[in-house]
Amino acid sequence: MTTSTDPHTVATVRYRRAADYLAAAMIYLRDNVLLREPLRAGHLKPRLLGHWGTCPGITFLYSGLNGLVRRTGQRTLLVTGPGHGAPANHANLWLEGTHAHYDPALTRDERGLAELVRRFSWPGGFPSHLSPEVPGVVHEGGELGYALATAFGAALDDPGLLVACLVGDGEAETGPTAGSWQGHKFLDPATSGAVLPVLHLNGYKISSPTVYGCMSDDELTAYFRGSGWSPHVVDVTATDDPDALLAATLDLAHAEFRDATAGYAPPLILMRSPKGWGVPDRDADGEPLAGTFHAHQVPLEDTDLDLIERWLRSYHPEDLFDDDGRPHDDLLADLPPEHLRLGRVPQADGGRLRRDLPLPDVAPFATEVTAPGERQASPTGQAGEWLAELMRVTEDRRDFRVVCPDELESNKLGAVLDATDRAFAWPVPTYAEHVAPDGRVLEVLSEHLCQGWLQGYLLTGRHGLFPCYEAFASIVDSMVNQYAKFLKMAGEVAWRAPVASLNYLLTSEGWRQDHNGYSHQGPGFINNLLSKKASVSRVYLPPDANTLLVTLRRCLSSTGRINLVVAGKNSAAQWLPLADAEEHCRAGAGVWEWASSHPDPVEPDVVLACAGGIPTVETLAAAWLLRERAPWLRVRVVNVVDLLVLSRPRSHPHGMSDDGFAALFGTSTPVVFGFHGYPSAVHELLHGRPDPDRFHVHGYLEEGTTTTPFDLLVSNGMSRYDLAADALRRAPSAASAGGELAEALLRERDELRAMAYRDGVDPPEITDWRWTPGDAR
């Protein structure tokens, strides 16, 4: 295995033999885990689950990093892209004693070893791939593509940290990984840590060659040099001493990091090893196995008992573990001191490092509202000022970041750039504005990178916000799915402390994509989040600037959640003074009595409900129209800011009590609901509420393209005229007079629409709102 006489290299080779043996044992054995007796069928697990192919490569890197950390004392976090190689990680965590540290049942002796081996891929045990239950892990690697982005996020604002990131050559084919190779250009060596990517080229994915595995060293070197890296090849098949080669390469890389300045080409390792390295060359049928895709998963079937035993014994476990099942001391000689072991790095349990943000008071940033609708303001514009202040007060802590796909200014959050810059550590052209290596805004035209970076940042104990065009948040739907799973499982792990919530601020909403058109209209991110665990997901639709401020403050002080906030960027009428906004957000929903045309608690003819900025304007305008045109109609206006109050308390912790719900919506009153997103999202939440069919939800129906704002509303049946007409039709008291009035309203709507088509613009918005509570009744 090695020609080296260096004692650490010898130790590493023996260490790897032990780790590889244990990984294979986890996949196969339920008993006789050290092969103290001849292998029998009964020692095998009844279901063989696991992925061997990548395991030896993971251990090769893991053991190499052990040596680097021992030699240099470098604080190091490992992000393992091929999460299906979990047996390797477990083996290393057990050998280094981390497992015993976190779980007294996993002691570094035969009892603990037997428990570890049995637990892997066993009901109630360790999942077959990496997950939050595994120490040292900030990335699952079940769905592939995000390891490298996560690694960059983890390295941000932590100058002493090295994040090694193993990327499989299969994962490398994913778009998000291919895009992630540019990440180092956003990393400032002065204020952030370093990322050492290790591209693991073992040639095959599940059953095909990999694209990157088919590239020559020259091609790969050119590719990564062009991307601004300094690539180093570590080919285990081209050396007698792979461990020494890796150690020397890691030392070189480490030295390069130490001397780093902005714009340098950091090291990257191209690591070639045969797939399933160490498995028999051929299977029981004589077909090639080692170095082929057949070694990807469980390489030998349970019927090949002899071959399995021969393979396992080829590692000579009897030579690696003592009579008590403890690994011999000599093979642990290259391990770092305990507190620096890869599984123990504090950043992997970032919740313990997290400090509450010093959130600025929102009052100085609030909009003064003396009468509802009197003032105009841009909700995100106001929020931007507050976020800028948050940037300022965290300037020394550097534990708050904004990630955004180059839309900060377009989303009217540009004030943040008065407090910090956009991060870019490489040379930029002359006319770049607000760009600097140590900027704390990360703008890249990739929602995937934004999401991956933020996940890595949060899971290592920091805070962040992801403002995004609403329609394009769906680009990261599947990443959100995986992250929600991570949060749910992490919440069930006793030793993990909660991390700061993942906060989305979706704006440039579909209703104001009258200019960018149909492709930019899509509120489906809400629907996706509603399918996540109730313990994790929150959806807020603040209707104005003050409610947005209060909501953002709530989100940024929370932990363990995925908070979705949807808010407008355009200047629009403001409804609630700050004190009312606080109260409204606390309740999650409430009656707006000043807009209702009758005093509570008299049962109204119809409830006009709304959730979201634009629907709130339309709903209030509908109430305004009804006041004028049908003063006899008893209308109650309800605004919902916390969408999940609509669900039942048993479905979601924010679910409103039956009484509370009835106080807003009655039990049989017709409700005309102006909703920001797809009506189906509201229908889904109302399941189980009294007579849900009385809710007539108006929302986005996938209609309209580049047009005027009013025409977009009309196209989707969401204009004030549509809402008012529907209210008239639904109200039992309205009868035939209501029907005629409704017709008249719709005619008026059509005339205004025709005007938009003719002139290209809408009639002016109401600006003389003068609500006098209940005066119209």
Place this chain on the structure above:
Amino acid sequence: MTTSTDPHTVATVRYRRAADYLAAAMIYLRDNVLLREPLRAGHLKPRLLGHWGTCPGITFLYSGLNGLVRRTGQRTLLVTGPGHGAPANHANLWLEGTHAHYDPALTRDERGLAELVRRFSWPGGFPSHLSPEVPGVVHEGGELGYALATAFGAALDDPGLLVACLVGDGEAETGPTAGSWQGHKFLDPATSGAVLPVLHLNGYKISSPTVYGCMSDDELTAYFRGSGWSPHVVDVTATDDPDALLAATLDLAHAEFRDATAGYAPPLILMRSPKGWGVPDRDADGEPLAGTFHAHQVPLEDTDLDLIERWLRSYHPEDLFDDDGRPHDDLLADLPPEHLRLGRVPQADGGRLRRDLPLPDVAPFATEVTAPGERQASPTGQAGEWLAELMRVTEDRRDFRVVCPDELESNKLGAVLDATDRAFAWPVPTYAEHVAPDGRVLEVLSEHLCQGWLQGYLLTGRHGLFPCYEAFASIVDSMVNQYAKFLKMAGEVAWRAPVASLNYLLTSEGWRQDHNGYSHQGPGFINNLLSKKASVSRVYLPPDANTLLVTLRRCLSSTGRINLVVAGKNSAAQWLPLADAEEHCRAGAGVWEWASSHPDPVEPDVVLACAGGIPTVETLAAAWLLRERAPWLRVRVVNVVDLLVLSRPRSHPHGMSDDGFAALFGTSTPVVFGFHGYPSAVHELLHGRPDPDRFHVHGYLEEGTTTTPFDLLVSNGMSRYDLAADALRRAPSAASAGGELAEALLRERDELRAMAYRDGVDPPEITDWRWTPGDAR
């Protein structure tokens, strides 16, 4: 503008001036479109919408391609990544006469020109970015990232076609684009066309520098050489004659294509030009404009009337158009013959090229079912055999492809590889199996590439299938959103013929991800598709192999849809003989009388409904348990194969009539519904059906990880015991006896679950199903 005396170059320069003028006019003018009189505020559009920054670059390439096509006769399709540069495309389409060809109002004279200019970004007119209404377009470019993948898909299996693809340097930052640069390795020069990527480096996105724009020519050249391309730099700022340089480069590229063999490094163009090329250097405040991000969108405000006029007049429209507003002949001299013009390429209206697939008879591939549940089969295994036959019968036509993220074998569709290979045109390692340049299966570990390739392939008139792990289909949620929009709009364009449907076959479903665990469990793709336009979306959940065959045949013969099929890959009980499967699929849902414990149409105590393979097994097993344990309970079993029959006819064309719905589910009978996905999807569809709260939907609740299949079902309340117990509790007739029986069933469930935890395996499945209709009543 040019030092060339070559008449075609001179023509091209004048042509570009005309096109650039028209693009700017579209953004600004509603009247006086040729500036016959001094510009007045009233000539401006009331809302200035559009993106100027990328327009001159689009026209530069467009005009260069015109020359190439004129010189070579090369059939060429242009895919424009920066779809926001639509004014440029429109200008070129008008100049070349394509607009007039498709729309008699857009004649190549002043009337047509005025109409075009006014229509752009006007309500009811052309959207502000590319869309299906625009001739020559197979890609919108609203959401960025997929132009290049689309281009590769368009080039597949069309050896005479050149697909030029303009990629913006902003778009290049997206993961899917970064991954797409490997696409040429899947393209066989012998059987497919070529893709010529043109990376447009203008340095800035909305408000920041671009990552690729910050790379030097050396870096870019290394990057693309490493990826297997032959890059050519066309820098308009480094030459006196950009048009001649581009023309020479295109000629060179064309020659390289002609000589292509598998594994060659194809040409790629790095095109540098200043952002907004041609706009004034500085804005009205003296701030830099040309060559900065300030030129991204509408570069001058409507208040800068003088500057707008000076800019527009700098193109000298009076020198380009005659008195009738026709472009002077000389500037059209470099245009190709009419039928070869870029807007006229037939592939851009692929529906007209589409031929129905010669779908093989399914009968020879059907599973023989003499009694329900008697036989076991793998649904996708059976389907794979039929798909292999489809591959064989289309071998000469080469108009059917399978795209898959390296999961064909894992999804038990490996039989397809007996009929064709996996495509890979570059050298592969020794142990690759079923890999060849002309293979018609595209396996790449990137759902984004699979989706983009398939979109390009379908929109140019071919057919395809996308098998995918269920949980990872969400990776392309946002691409599906955009594609659904494209299909909806295309359906409203008179001259577009319908293209073949986009067909997903999702398998390796969450319920059988007991081995891969929590990260691989996620049925949310259904929810996403339900939010799409009813005219576009279909969701099928065939419960066995024969229903899957019938469903696939239906999907592959349909047009204009997104068909989602979810089916199992594991060997499982088969329920319906082929004839019954045909009938069942035709109806979309039906009573399975043989499993029901009482004869129709007597109203049952409870309906056990199911949709999806695993829920069907569990539901039938629940019916089986109830037959034994509660023979007095009248149970009706209903299976739903076409999920959208549940919605009301006014919500979806597949929605079942009220009578049909009542015949299955009654109007007040409790329904215990075993559903494959999130229960919310069914709740959403049932909105408006009589008393939807009587539907008790069991489905995936985000519980369970690596465990046994049975434990996974129990964790989500979807096991046979849970369903049977719920039926007993809901049935009004069951009363207290039912409650006790339900308790007993749940105890039995818990014992079996404990066994799974102890032994690591589940008890054997029922294999002696012997249904005797109604005998238990």
